[in-house]
Amino acid sequence: xxxxxxxxxxxxxxxxxxxxxxxxxxxxxxxxxxxxxxxxxxxxxxxxxxxxxxxxxxxxxxxxxxxxxxxxxxxxxxxxxxxxxxxxxxxxxxxxxxxxxxxxxxxxxxxxxxxxxxxxxxxxxxxxxxxxxxxxxxxxxxxxxxxxxxxxxxxxxxxxxxxxxxx
Numbered sequence: 576x577x578x579x580x581x582x583x584x585x586x587x588x589x590x591x592x593x594x595x596x597x598x599x600x601x602x603x604x605x606x607x608x609x610x611x612x613x614x615x616x617x618x619x620x621x622x623x624x625x626x627x628x629x630x631x632x633x634x635x636x637x638x639x640x641x642x643x644x645x646x647x648x649x650x651x652x653x654x655x656x657x658x659x660x661x662x663x664x665x666x667x668x669x670x671x672x673x674x675x676x677x678x679x680x681x682x683x684x685x686x687x688x689x690x691x692x693x694x695x696x697x698x699x700x701x702x703x704x705x706x707x708x709x710x711x712x713x714x715x716x717x718x719x720x721x722x723x724x725x726x727x728x729x730x731x732x733x734x735x736x737x738x739x740x741x742x
Contacts, residue, residue, distance in 0.1 A: 594619040596669035596687065600646070600677045601625045607675040607697065609633065614673075621667050623659075623683060646678030657682040664690050671695060676709040688716040697721045697737070706731065 595618045599608045605624055622637055624630050625644040640663050643655040660682035664672075672687035673695045674680035684694050698710050700723040706714070714720065720734040728736045 592617065592619045593671060594621075594667065594669045596621050596623065596664070596667060596672045596683065596692070598623045598672060598674040598680045598683045600644070600679055601627045601630055603699065603701070604675045604677055605630060605633075607699065608673070611673070611675075611697065621663070621669065623663060623679065625679070642679045644679070653678075653682070657686070660686040664692070668692075673697070675699065676707055678709055680709055681712050684713040684716050693718045695719045695721070698723065698727070698734075700724075702727065 595615050597608055597615060597620055599605045601624060620637070622634055622639045623642050624634070624639065626641045630639075640659060642659060643652040646652055646656065656679055664683065664686050668690070669687065669692050671693045672683055674684060675697050676699060680696070684696065688694050694713070694717050696710050696713060696717050696719075698706060698721060702710075702722070703724045704726055706722075706727065710720065714731075720731065721737050722728055722731065722734045723737050725736060728734055
């Protein structure tokens with residue numbers, strides 16, 4: 576079940592559908608964003624992710640901007656993705672930037688916030704004791720941070736706990 580987003584975050588500025596920019600790396604981060612489909616499926620949406628067989632197949636009928644990877648310790652790709660973030664966010668003008676991480680999300684959250692979009696980070700369920708580096712970096716830019724474990728909620732009381740079916 577998707578997390579409940581506060582109405583102030585999820586309400587578009589007019590009667591038009593909410594426009595969402597969905598940003599994630601491939602693998603589990605992409606799967607996590609897909610699992611939130613109940614939240615974004617009725618929205619006007621655009622994706623940013625890495626090109627892979629899985630993402631190409633899953634997003635064949637979607638609008639996608641293919642990000643540059645890898646992002647770990649790669650300054651060139653960070654700069655490419657920063658430029659892409661400025662261009663995509665300026666062109667698309669989303670109401671909300673929703674991400675599950677990882678590194679590719681950082682420039683999109685930061686620039687999205689500067690351009691007036693609401694920003695939401697859903698932390699990975701695998702992060703039990705500390706936030707991911709991506710979440711730590713963008714935390715000052717977030718309107719909402721969702722975590723899966725009470726241990727994280729104790730460390731980051733501004734976060735919202737997503738009740739896990741594992742507990």
